[in-house]
Each structure stands twice: as C-alpha cells, then as structure tokens.
Amino acid sequence: MIYDLSLNIAYDYPAAVKEARHVLRVRPRELEGQSVRSTRVTVTPQPDEAWRELDFFGNALDQLLILPGHDAFSVAMQARVEVRRALPDLEATPTxxxxxxxxxxxxxxxxxxxxxxxxxxxxxxxxxxxxxxxxxxxxxxxxxxxxxxxxxxxxxxxxxxxxxxxxxxxxxxxxxxxxxxxxxxxxxxxxxxxxxxxxxxxxxxxxxxxxxxxxxxxxxxxxxxxxxxxxxxxxxxxxxxxxxxxxxxxxxxxxxxxxxxxxxxxAPIDGVVLTAGSQKTSHSVDVIPVGELASEA
Missing domain, CATH: 3.10.620.30 (C8orf32 fold)
Structure with missing residues (x-):
C-alpha cells in the first residue's frame, strides 16, 4: 500500500514568544516493510537555525531555533510512504x-x-x-x-x-x-x-x-x-x-x-519556549492511499 501522508500542527500563544527551541519527530522512518519515497517538512516562522540528525533509536529529528518574537508556530509534514509488511507466523515463536x-x-x-x-x-x-x-x-x-x-x-x-x-x-x-x-x-x-x-x-x-x-x-x-x-x-x-x-x-x-x-x-514536538500564559494547539492528519486519491480526482 502506498500512502500520501500529511500532518499539520499549530500553536497559538497568548503572549509573544521571545525564543523557541524545538525538536520535531514527524518524519516517517525507513524500515523493513516500510519505504519512504519522499518527505517535506515546513515550519513557520522560518527558523534561524535548523539541522537534522538521528537519535539513539534511529528516529529522525529536526532541531530548530527560532529567535524573533512570534505569537504562533506551525509545522506541516507531507510524505509518500510505501508499506508492505508480511503477516508474521505468531505460532512459530518461542513460548x-x-x-x-x-x-x-x-x-x-x-x-x-x-x-x-x-x-x-x-x-x-x-x-x-x-x-x-x-x-x-x-x-x-x-x-x-x-x-x-x-x-x-x-x-x-x-x-x-x-x-x-x-x-x-x-x-x-x-x-x-x-x-x-x-x-x-x-x-x-x-x-x-x-x-x-x-x-x-x-x-x-x-x-x-x-x-x-x-x-x-x-x-x-x-x-x-x-x-x-x-x-x-x-x-x-x-x-x-x-x-x-x-x-x-x-x-x-x-x-x-x-x-x-x-x-x-x-513526542512529535519537544522543546522550550519563553512566553507567558497557556498555549492553544491543534493538529490534523490525513492518510490517503494513492489509488484512492487518483480515483477521487
């Protein structure tokens, strides 16, 4: 099965954020039975610094530093992923x-x-x-x-x-x-x-x-x-x-x-923000089989 994925996460802050450091874990992994054909991550506002790395467990991290004051933050991820997992023989396992x-x-x-x-x-x-x-x-x-x-x-x-x-x-x-x-x-x-x-x-x-x-x-x-x-x-x-x-x-x-x-x-988003008050957040996800997308067009 081939999927087009999209994830949108948004934060609204009651007071301007003076500095923000974020760690994103939103990119699908390359694994046995799962192949990532493409991934794009867009962040608003534009980070002053951004770099990618893998953590100990092999998860893809996007490290971000945002310095200008801002009252909103959003992350959008789009990816195309193929998933073909074999059915395991659960009976043929150790006790x-x-x-x-x-x-x-x-x-x-x-x-x-x-x-x-x-x-x-x-x-x-x-x-x-x-x-x-x-x-x-x-x-x-x-x-x-x-x-x-x-x-x-x-x-x-x-x-x-x-x-x-x-x-x-x-x-x-x-x-x-x-x-x-x-x-x-x-x-x-x-x-x-x-x-x-x-x-x-x-x-x-x-x-x-x-x-x-x-x-x-x-x-x-x-x-x-x-x-x-x-x-x-x-x-x-x-x-x-x-x-x-x-x-x-x-x-x-x-x-x-x-x-x-x-x-x-x-956690999809970790980090530290310097602000005051309670933040509001929202997110949405779409997982659409590519064949289904073509049939609806």
Missing part, C-alpha cells in the same frame, strides 16, 4: 517463558537490543496491579506471538477508548485503574504489562489509516496520529507490532514515525 529467558540474557547494546525495553522508563513503569493483570491473561507456556496478540485483544475488550478522559501526562496506573483512555494510555499499559512478565516492549508513534463508515465520504483530517507497541519475539522474528487500541497485529494500515521506550522518547 513466553522461553522468550523472557532469552531477553534476560540478551547482550545486544544496539538501538534494537531488547535490554533497552525491559526495565522501567519515564512514562512506562511496571506496577504490581498491571503485572498481575498480565499474568492472569498470559500463559507462560503459550507461543509468545499468539499470547501477545491475545493480550492486545483482551485490552481492547477490557478498556474503553475515551478521548478527553486522560491527558498526555496521565500516569498509566490511573488509566489502568479507570480502564479508559486513548491510544497512548493503551500502549503504556501494554508495555508495562509485558515488561512485568519479562517480555521486551517498545512504544511506537505513527499514523493509522482509518476508513469512513459505509456510504459516507472520507473527511480531510479524519485520520489520527496513533500509538501502538512493538514486541520483541526472539532473535529470529525480531520486533513485531501490536495495536491494543484496535486488538490487531500491525500490518499495512500503520505507518511508523518514531520508536522509543515510551511517549517521552517519541
């Missing part, structure tokens, strides 16, 4: 117990090394309640791939997707106790649960293709920036994606932008 043992002894210090995704991170800390939830649902003797997918499906059934019920700073323990939240909360709970039983899990930020109800036209900006979980299934199969919000294996409807230990590693 959960075998996987946990392999992860505990793994010594790969590279960005994809499972050791980085086993312990607590800033926003995904293990807890007794979340670990107990995982132990009730995950059989150590089951193939790990099947067990993880079943766990994602259980989360979809047990938790309510409730926009506005949480914020970006809501602790995962609170979202877990309330059994509601958004994709970020679902991902953090799943990560903490899997790490609690010894399974390496990473946070993924990206785009999700959504479809309108039958007979309804597709609306611009109706797609969402999304979050899901990558799980290490052993040295043979490696990292595979699972979406607990939708209870599915990640295939061609998901486009990866950034991977990290939790949301704090992959």
């Amino acid at each position: 959960v117990a075998e996987l946990a043992a392999a992860a505990a002894t793994a010594r790969d210090c590279g960005p994809a090394g499972p050791m980085h995704f086993l312990g607590d991170s800033r926003m995904a800390r293990k807890s007794e309640a979340v670990t107990a939830y995982a132990r009730d649902l995950i059989d150590p003797a089951s193939p790990a791939g099947e067990a993880v997918l079943a766990f994602a499906c259980s989360m979809k059934a047990d938790f309510q997707f409730a926009p506005g019920a949480t914020t970006v700073d809501t602790p995962l323990e609170e979202a877990f106790a309330r059994r509601e939240g958004v994709c970020q909360d679902f991902a953090h709970v799943m990560i903490a649960a899997l790490r609690g039983v010894g399974v390496p899990a990473a946070y993924v930020s990206g785009f999700l293709r959504t479809s309108p109800p039958p007979g309804r036209p597709r609306l611009q900006g109706a797609d969402a920036m999304h979050a899901w979980v990558d799980v290490w299934l052993g040295p043979d199969l490696g990292w595979r994606g699972f979406d607990p919000t939708n209870g599915v294996t990640v295939l061609d409807d998901h486009v990866v932008v950034a991977v990290g230990r939790d949301y704090s590693d992959v």
